[in-house]
Amino acid sequence: MQPDWPGGKYFSPGMAGSRSGGLLAATWAAMVTMGRDGYLERARGIFDTAFAMQDVVRSHAKLRIFGHPTFCFAFTSDDFDIYHVNDHMKQRGWRFNGLQYPDGLHFCVTGPQLRDGLVDDFATDLDDAVTYARSQGDAPPVSAAIYGGVPGGLTPEADTFLREVVVGLLDEFQTVPLQD
Secondary structure (H helix, E strand, C coil), X not given: CECCCCCCCECCCCCCCCCCHHHHHHHHHHHHHHHHHHHHHHHHHHHHHHHHXXXXXXXXXXXXXXXXXXXXXXXXXXXXXXXXXXHHHHHCCCCCEEECCCCEEEEECCHHXXXXXXXXXXXXXXXXXXXXXXXXXXXCCCCCCCCCCCCCCCCHHHHHHHHHHHHHHHHHHHCCCCCC
């Protein structure tokens, strides 16, 4: 359990987190189908696309990328509410995941993003989204809700409550029925 994770309150009953056995089987099948060369070609395309999208974000003086990302990147703004960017991008068909502490958006480039013109579309849509966000002032964004978020941040009381509830849930998930 990680109550202070910037992405929200998160717990998982196993080491694999949200990775199911089905995903592992699908990955194995893809590897067998694509082979090493196909896999490397796909990976190269994913990294190239992700780095090009990050360059688009960096081209905006009012946006800042967190850390030194690879295919999954996150960004924020110190000048306007980043969730307004999310609101606008959502209308254009983009789906970002929200972060908190600090507020931000993250995007993971995968196979479906490997299409001609995607980076150009992203650049155009992000330009428009930044313009929109800057025009919103103090207006509350629509997409301010965060997975597992606690308004105002994680207080000691909320942390204690979450730990007690989540430990109980994990105990239930891990319980093995007794046989007669």
